[in-house]
Amino acid sequence: MEIAIVGAGIVGIATAYELACDGHRVTVYEQRSAAAEEASFASSGLLAPSLLIPWAAAGVGAASTSLLWGRQPAFRMVRGAGRAEYAWLWSWRKAARSANAATTLAALEQLGRYSLERTRKLSAEFDVDIETSHGMLVLLRTKNDIRKIQPVPQLLRDSGQTIEEIDADTARLIEPALSGDVALLGALHAPGGESANCRLFAQVMRYAAQELGVSFVFNARVESVSTHPATLQIAGEQTPRRADAVVLCAGLASAALLQRLGLHLPMAAVHGYTLSAALREDLHAPQGTVIDPVHRITIARQGQRVRVSGGAELGHGGGEHHPDTLQKLYSALSGWFPGGAQLSPQKIQIWRGARPTLPDGAPAIGPSGIPSVWLNTGHGASGWALACGSARLLANQIAGAPMAMALEAFSAHRF
Template sequence: MEIAIVGAGIVGIATAYELACDGHRVTVYEQRSAAAEEASFASSGLLAPSLLIPWAAAGVGAASTSMLWGRQPAFRMARGAGRAEYSWLLRWRKAARSPSAEATLTALERLGRYSLERTRKLSALFEIDIETSHGTLVLLRGKHDLRKLQPVPDLLRNGGSTITEIDADTTRLIEPGLCPDIPLLGALHAPDGEAANCRLFAQVMRYAAQEHGVKFLFNTRVESISGHPVTLQVGGDSTPRRADAVVLCAGLASAGLLRRHGVNLPVAALHGYTISAPLREELHAPQGTVIDPVHRITIARQGQRVRVSGGAELGHGGGEHHAETLQKLYSALSGWFPGGAQLSSQQLQIWRGARPTLPDGAPALGASGIPGLWLNTGHGACGWALACGSARLLADQIAGAPMAMEIDAFGAHRF
């Protein structure tokens, strides 16, 4: 088939690769000038366990009032937030209390495990070093921190992941760079956890996709999609372009393209921040990934860099950085790992990006209900962690082949 993909983030690139490997003729349309320029540019890097990624799903700690309105909230309404953003926030909080919340988390856990397996296979196939670090720790200051994570630890264990509760001494043996002056009860330890460089992997996969015949059209905006037959209207073109199928992997733009077909996909831009700093001292830096569940901050090792990520903002904020959120990230990195990173380096990178998120935290994956139009979008904070698995599952569904797992929980019909 002739398949068009809208969006060249990690999800779009992975989808293009899988479909091309199945023998389809694939063209990727991207409005930016390069691949992986938006949510995939500087993600937290955490691949697994995906359910531990802060803001991964509404059912994890979302009902905590202090998380939204406390003295130091991890979530904020940015400048420009209006009725649509407050309405989405209400849906997000309702999703956290929904009877189906645990079923959604279970489906996300299975997708995360499957996607990690697929990512590992592709990394081995490409024979590349994507700056992988191993091991994930969720730091616990007190027993109340563990309660905020429920039911994730049990879901991970039920899925076959090794998740153990360890004391402070063992935690510091695993991460010897942790500041000895910060009180610590212990941690949840996921020894099989991984973090890696999403943008690096996306670039390598893009070249691999091109070797399989995929065409990438940058600076190309898809303005509308029509059916019967499927066509795309591209900005600047006088006539539409034909395709046998279209896959939407473009986050917020996906929702806009669906709206004219009567499909309301409630995607919101949940902005987050990352600070990437060069390594300063090996023994003082994180060896793997640590998560501060109180402030929903992740600190991950990526090769010779340390990346700290956090914050969640609804509203465009005028594109301006929120000084208090950035200060919280600086404080977390220097507080937990003093001397581990060069925070005054000219190579320091600060990034604010939108994570297209659906109210229940799960992506929209599979048939859209419109003939010839498929969805692989809205992965929120887990785009990197779920990309390769989502792409393979969608390719199998398009081919009518047996799938490794059911994806009914991710259907757009749930909204």
């Protein structure tokens, strides 16, 4: 088939690669001038366990009202937030308390394991170093901190993953650079935890896809999609482009295109921040990944850099950075790993980007219900962790091949 993909982030590139592997003729349309320029540009890097990624799903630590209220809430409503954003937030809180929350978490956990396996396999095939680091600690200052990530630990254990409760001394043996000046009761240790450079992998996979015949068309904003037959209208072009099928992988742009086709997908842009700092001293830097569950901040090693991620904002905010959120990220890095990174302004890359998120945190994967239109979008904070698995599953579904897992939890019509 001739398949058009809208969006050249990590999900769109992975989808293009998998479909090309199956023999399809694939063209990717991207409104930016390069691949992986939006949510994939500076992701936290966390691959596994995917359910421990902050903001991965609405049902994680949902009882904590401090996420939304208080002097310094982790989830902020910023300038530009209106009725739609508040309605989405209500849906997000409702999803956390729904009867389907446990089912959604289980499906996300299974997809995360499947995707990690696929990512590792492709990385080995490409024979490329994607700055992978191993091991993850969830740092616990008090006994109550573990509530911030419930019910994830037991769910991971039930799936066969190793999650160990360790004391502070053991945590500092695993991460020797952890500051001794910060109160630490203990940690949860995921020895199978993994982090890597999303944008680097996306670029490698893009070149691999091109070798399979995939075409990338940049600076191409898709204004509309039509069916019978499937066509895409590109801004500035008079003649629509034909295809046998269209796969929407473009985050919020996917939701807008679907709206014009009569399908409402309740997606919101949840903005987050990352700070990427050059390594200063290896002995003082993290070796793997640590998570602060109270502030939902991650600190991950990526080669010769350290990346700190956090924050969740609804509303565009004019693209302005929130000083208090950035200060939290700086404080987390310098507090937990003093001297590990170069924190001068010239050595820091600051990024604020949108994570297209559906209320329950799960993506939409599979048929849209509209002829010739397929979906692989709305992965939220877990786009990197779920990209390769989502792409392979969608390719199998399009081919009518056996499925490694059921996709009911990711139906676009579940809302």
